[in-house]
Amino acid sequence: MTCHDRILLDDWHVVADLEHLRQHSRQSAELFEQQLDINLRADGSAEVRHKETGRVLPSQIKYGFVWVCVGTPSRDIIEIPEAGEADRYVVSGGSFPVRASGLRVVENFLDMGHFPFVHTGWLGEEPHTEVAPYQVELTPDDEIIATECYFYQPVASPTAEGGIEVEYKYRVYRPYIVSLYKTNPAYPDRKDYIVLFIQPVGPEDCVVHNMLCYLKEGMNEPDIRWFMQLIFAQDKPILENQLPKRLPLDPRAETPIRADKVAILYRRWLRDHCVSYGAIPAA
Amino acid sequence: MTTDMHSHWYPIASSSDLPKRHVYQAKLLGREFAVWRADDGYVNVWENRCLHRGVRLSIGINDGKELKCQYHGWRYANRTAGCTYIPAHPADAPARTICNHRYPTQEVHGLVWAGETASGELPDMEGFDEVTVLRPVPVNAPRELVAQELRHYVFAEGCTSREEADGSVIVTAAGGPSVRLFVQPCDSNHSVIRGLLDQASEGAERVAILKHHNWLLEELRSRIEAAAASMETPEPMVVTIAKVSEDLVDIPPASEDGRQAELRVQVTEKAMTAEGIVSLRLEALKGPLPTFQPGAHIDVHLQNGLVRQYSLTNGPGETDHYTIGVKREPDSRGGSVAIHDGVAKGDVLAISAPRNNFPLRRDATHTVFVAGGIGVTPLLSMARTLNSQGLGFEFHYFVQSGAHVAFNQAFGEMGDAVTIHEGLSPGETGDTLRDVLKSPGRARHVYICGPGPMLEATRQIAADAGWADEAIHFEYFKNTTERDDSSSFEIDLARSAMTLTVPSGKTILDVLREAGINMSSSCEQGACGTCRCGVIEGEILHQDVYLSPKEKAEGKSIMTCVSRAASDRLILDI
Numbered sequence: 001m002t003c004h005d006r007i008l009l010d011d012w013h014v015v016a017d018l019e020h021l022r023q024h025s026r027q028s029a030e031l032f033e034q035q036l037d038i039n040l041r042a043d044g045s046a047e048v049r050h051k052e053t054g055r056v057l058p059s060q061i062k063y064g065f066v067w068v069c070v071g072t073p074s075r076d077i078i079e080i081p082e083a084g085e086a087d088r089y090v091v092s093g094g095s096f097p098v099r100a101s102g103l104r105v106v107e108n109f110l111d112m113g114h115f116p117f118v119h120t121g122w123l124g125e126e127p128h129t130e131v132a133p134y135q136v137e138l139t140p141d142d143e144i145i146a147t148e149c150y151f152y153q154p155v156a157s158p159t160a161e162g163g164i165e166v167e168y169k170y171r172v173y174r175p176y177i178v179s180l181y182k183t184n185p186a187y188p189d190r191k192d193y194i195v196l197f198i199q200p201v202g203p204e205d206c207v208v209h210n211m212l213c214y215l216k217e218g219m220n221e222p223d224i225r226w227f228m229q230l231i232f233a234q235d236k237p238i239l240e241n242q243l244p245k246r247l248p249l250d251p252r253a254e255t256p257i258r259a260d261k262v263a264i265l266y267r268r269w270l271r272d273h274c275v276s277y278g279a280i281p282a283a
Numbered sequence: 284m285t286t287d288m289h290s291h292w293y294p295i296a297s298s299s300d301l302p303k304r305h306v307y308q309a310k311l312l313g314r315e316f317a318v319w320r321a322d323d324g325y326v327n328v329w330e331n332r333c334l335h336r337g338v339r340l341s342i343g344i345n346d347g348k349e350l351k352c353q354y355h356g357w358r359y360a361n362r363t364a365g366c367t368y369i370p371a372h373p374a375d376a377p378a379r380t381i382c383n384h385r386y387p388t389q390e391v392h393g394l395v396w397a398g399e400t401a402s403g404e405l406p407d408m409e410g411f412d413e414v415t416v417l418r419p420v421p422v423n424a425p426r427e428l429v430a431q432e433l434r435h436y437v438f439a440e441g442c443t444s445r446e447e448a449d450g451s452v453i454v455t456a457a458g459g460p461s462v463r464l465f466v467q468p469c470d471s472n473h474s475v476i477r478g479l480l481d482q483a484s485e486g487a488e489r490v491a492i493l494k495h496h497n498w499l500l501e502e503l504r505s506r507i508e509a510a511a512a513s514m515e516t517p518e519p520m521v522v523t524i525a526k527v528s529e530d531l532v533d534i535p536p537a538s539e540d541g542r543q544a545e546l547r548v549q550v551t552e553k554a555m556t557a558e559g560i561v562s563l564r565l566e567a568l569k570g571p572l573p574t575f576q577p578g579a580h581i582d583v584h585l586q587n588g589l590v591r592q593y594s595l596t597n598g599p600g601e602t603d604h605y606t607i608g609v610k611r612e613p614d615s616r617g618g619s620v621a622i623h624d625g626v627a628k629g630d631v632l633a634i635s636a637p638r639n640n641f642p643l644r645r646d647a648t649h650t651v652f653v654a655g656g657i658g659v660t661p662l663l664s665m666a667r668t669l670n671s672q673g674l675g676f677e678f679h680y681f682v683q684s685g686a687h688v689a690f691n692q693a694f695g696e697m698g699d700a701v702t703i704h705e706g707l708s709p710g711e712t713g714d715t716l717r718d719v720l721k722s723p724g725r726a727r728h729v730y731i732c733g734p735g736p737m738l739e740a741t742r743q744i745a746a747d748a749g750w751a752d753e754a755i756h757f758e759y760f761k762n763t764t765e766r767d768d769s770s771s772f773e774i775d776l777a778r779s780a781m782t783l784t785v786p787s788g789k790t791i792l793d794v795l796r797e798a799g800i801n802m803s804s805s806c807e808q809g810a811c812g813t814c815r816c817g818v819i820e821g822e823i824l825h826q827d828v829y830l831s832p833k834e835k836a837e838g839k840s841i842m843t844c845v846s847r848a849a850s851d852r853l854i855l856d857i
Binding site: 113114116117118126127128129130131237238241242243244248252253255256257259 | 315331334335336338339342352353354355356369371373374381524526527528529531645646647648674726
């Protein structure tokens, strides 16, 4: 299977973490089942070639990652103001390969209901399992936003002490890019920010790159990385045990509940944008 | 796709693959199964995915009564595979149509047998009454190839082999034992050889037998795989995953039809469980009983035409029967007497499927149960659930005397959590309740069921002590309030675009039914909550005892069996 979704082919995708690339100055990657060679030039820019044809693909370095477009770029890389704020650490938690569709990863990221069961003792704990009603909307910019998402968390952040009621805001920018804004106990009016840049390696394989923008106060970079890796290591075995591996868009393929409101909209949005790569389109 | 192959029985596991509380992953004809044994011994063979998000149930948790998904904690009942609890929405009873796919299964001769649509008899196993189950040997080869080669299995001098009608092979040593070999077709190029030796064995002798056959079967495996390697590898089998029920797509659960007695059950036990209280054990005449949740009740249709509601007292996983407790009411209108005097062991009764309008939240750190007399029944089922899950609770059971304590045995399992209060006066009861309910708090809930006056008093005491309206849960047996049906008003049905008139002397429910609108109902006196309907506009004259004061004040729903409009018109969300 190859990708025919114009919306994905003409978009930018992360294929390498710049820090990692700097250590080796060249590495290979796979995107939409196509092999790519990535070279770091002396001037600090990157060159991405299609391995089979040798064609040089449009690429950019932004937010500490190498971005590539296998088609003709139809829009810019997303704007993330948080990445430029001086009082934040901006770090990568590591690039995680996952044997599942990247769309499944997005949906898992948007889900609060699994906290007590998958992230037991950290992002949730039984018996506090209720997902209270929250707001979901499609913005004029064609993004999905979920707000007023509250959940009780025993250890909500790398440096949390004691349980707190956390507020989340979720945002889906592109089919394979999703972020969250999360309560920072030290700053009532500001939020920590986490974004996933998911590299669709194949329809049932992906690499999850991430950028973590935490407010510096009381925080340090190793703990931010450690926390992300702890949490993602708990998600990975669940993601890899979902059947089917691709995300089904037929409303009757799986059983949604009220807590899945944002996932329901995400699946519908993918269907409306004719995203089929990593999905099982509705019949 | 269902073919002839899917209607056969195949061995898919050894009995020893299902030790206590384990979940075993099996595969047959391309389809994965989650196989687990409940504490009552029943073997469940289910589709290996949670209906919610498709996570394999073989990585779930078998608590002996239910299987819990690792992802969101959804619980599925032993035997019925019905979903009993969705933790993200603790106040809701899961829709009855959320039920996993079960596959026919039997456990015989040390093997677990299954088939996607298997029916009929298992292969004739004459001569294999006493067996040793050999270690299963996986083979990367198609079933046909494996089956052909089984005939060449030699485990002793002078072996002869013959193929049986079911495709298995019996290999007999000269004057010695026989081995019967079956093939489990996991996928197009993956099979498992499962064998039985026709003699029981144990200890060192068993180990020697298993080693001997394992070594020889491994040799056979190498030969078969060598042959398979020279052939073209077939494409993996494609299985279809059935779609979920249509009513689950739109999030609100669909209402069920009318007051129906869709089940036939047999009374298999009838016994006095306390003074004036009889317990009945009801078993299905055929097929499994529908899944119940703690707090659920059934309608029992009696021979004299009366319909009565009784709560199930079952604990989690007790899915092969329903148990109800019935008190002989001195002022009975004929329901309880008909059961006490007219129903005998062996009788067949018509009942409805369980409905749950009194759901149990399991997100409380502490739950207080207050039961008065026969009001113990729904709370017993709830307490057994929390007890099984290890969630904190205390159970206060108010009775006239020790002789009135029903279901003693079930209470025995709960130890110190249970306090029986015997023979208290109303004043003493009040004092006790004030003490019991003195500490409301976050994630603390109270459930009350009992006679009307006690229930009223307990609700008031809880409210006075500071328990939030949402934390006080109650169920009345009956509605004893005076009801007025003299008014006449109009109802607009928003979704069906109809306007109907409810005249004096008729209920909204009556009028809806006359207009051909199917509305579910049960008690029809404003106590059980089954006929609840959303109200979009209009003032309501609430005459039920189901809704909480807060719900009544909000005016968003109405019990159509007793409540009416306080204005000229109601707009209903149907």
